[in-house]
Amino acid sequence: MNRIDLEGRTAVITGGARGIGLATAERVIASGGSVVIWDVDGAAIEAAVAELGDRATGRPVELTDAAAVEEAARAAGRIDILVNNAGITGGNGKTWELSPEIWRKTVEVNLVAPFLTSRAVVPLMLANGYGRIVNVASIAGKEGNPNASHYSASKAGLIGLTKSLGKELAGTGILVNCITPAAARTAIFDQMSQEHINYMLSKIPLARFVEPAEVAAMIVWLASEDCSFSTGAVFDISGGRAVY
Template sequence: MNRIDLEGRRAVITGGARGIGLATAARMIDSGARVILWDVDGAAIDAAVASLGDPASGTVVDLTDEIAVEAAATAALADGAVDILVNNAGITGGNGKTWELDPAIWRRTLAVNLVGPYLTARALVPAMIAAGYGRIVNVASIAGKEGNPNASHYSASKAGLIGLTKSLGKELAGAGVLVNCVTPAAARTAIFDQMSQEHIDYMLSKIPMNRFVEPAEIAALIVWLSSQDCSFSTGAVFDISGARAVY
């Protein structure tokens, strides 16, 4: 495994207690960073921090709660600069035809997957601007490019996250703060528990490499985008879909 240099950096990773977030935390620690996991599940945070060791800490945060996010950001910044923000937390909201989905589920999916990253950026970007350095990586999805059937709420939220990435990247282009997103194909994580088997089979059928992406593979891309080696890409969308996407 190649070592990407994040020596001395501090990162906030949302949804960091499991799946892609936990894999990213482990890779960042291997790269020399300290990580702060923001997650709504306190027990999962405790388990993740115990497995990662001293370079990791965690905070229970409801990412849809503006006051909670601001408090978590204030606490993180009190201990030093936050150089990296990875907006990884997300839910699928289950599956169903657009006209059959409960409006409350639609709103909740957008709140977690799109409003949450806006709130975290709002809370942490000013300090990055003041420091003249920062890296933000948003974990979107191939669904945000293509629009998966029976997942309009999830697809719309991830398309919105791609748009947020582009807007924020352009706003910060001269500030030393780079903002990019990744658009993975599905990874077999606990989020599959929120999907029907029919939908899982549909997603796999669309991937020419005929397998799901591994969380560690996504983590490797996220960590590079979080490093100084990524120096001239911002507002960009990085595909990691096993050739599913053709643009």
């Protein structure tokens, strides 16, 4: 494993108790940094922190609650890196068959929550003159997966948020980028139909799902000082599905 230098940096990782978030936490610590996990699942946070060791802490946070997010940001102290990773699929269904409630919830978790975390953390980064924000979008946000309009729209929105925020913060020392991975075989697959899983795999030229550790490597590079001239950008990690 190549060592990316995050010595002395502190990263807040949403949804960091499992899957891509946990893999990212592991890579941050291997790179010399510390992590603060924000997740709704307190038991999963405890298990993750026990696994990660003494450079990891965690806090249960309802990421769609502005007051809860602001309180967590104040409690975290210095935040050098924010990884907006938490997300849900909202299940599968044709647009006209999805309930308004699940549509709204998916957008709240996948798009409104990253807005709220960025809103709370950016002022802290501005005060320090440094920061890296990495948003975990999806290939679905580029291409629009059938039977997942709520998920696709939320991730397209996250790409748009990344571009706007990156431009607003240009020249401040804070860089904002996002990644668009293909699906990784994590617990989020439990929210999808097998038909949809098969559809996603059929679209990947490399003919496999991405590994969480592969996504984590890209996130951690974007969170480092080595990433110095990219902001508001979209980095593809879709196994050849999208090359733009």
